[in-house]
Amino acid sequence: MTIKEILAVDLAKNYKGENATVNEYYSGLNKLVENGKNSVEQFGNTLYICTPITSEEMEFHCSNADSKSKFIENGKEFLNDLQNKNYKIAFTTYDDPRCEDFVVGFGFPYTITKIDQGKHATYKAEMRL
Numbered sequence: 001m002t003i004k005e006i007l008a009v010d011l012a013k014n015y016k017g018e019n020a021t022v023n024e025y026y027s028g029l030n031k032l033v034e035n036g037k038n039s040v041e042q043f044g045n046t047l048y049i050c051t052p053i054t055s056e057e058m059e060f061h062c063s064n065a066d067s068k069s070k071f072i073e074n075g076k077e078f079l080n081d082l083q084n085k086n087y088k089i090a091f092t093t094y095d096d097p098r099c100e101d102f103v104v105g106f107g108f109p110y111t112i113t114k115i116d117q118g119k120h121a122t123y124k125a126e127m128r129l
Helices: 003-014 023-035 066-083 097-106
Strands: 040-045 047-052 056-062 087-093 110-114 121-129
Touching: 003 023, 003 040, 003 056, 023 040, 023 047, 047 066, 047 087, 056 097, 056 110, 066 097, 097 110, 097 121
Parallel strands: 056 087
Antiparallel strands: 040 047, 047 056, 087 121, 110 121
């Protein structure tokens, strides 16, 4: 799938009720990358929006168009790639407590903390690579 196709599926599945179009979602992603601080990696039909925090720590957020099992496979591949690039910590924030299932499935040691920092940041999952 193309980036725009993945964003369309993710928007329809995970952001119902939000007033964003696929074109706005795509434009927002492009603006994140254009600032030079962020990159987008694709594994399967999952996008990982990456922001390096330090040379050993990466923040990431996902846009997914795959099934749960394929998303977990993609996540393992993504985290292994980060590990091969010498990152030691990868973390993400989210709202849905069911996301812990994905974190467990990735197979890396992790901690989950309730942070209550607003929309899309109720929980923080940190994986040790």
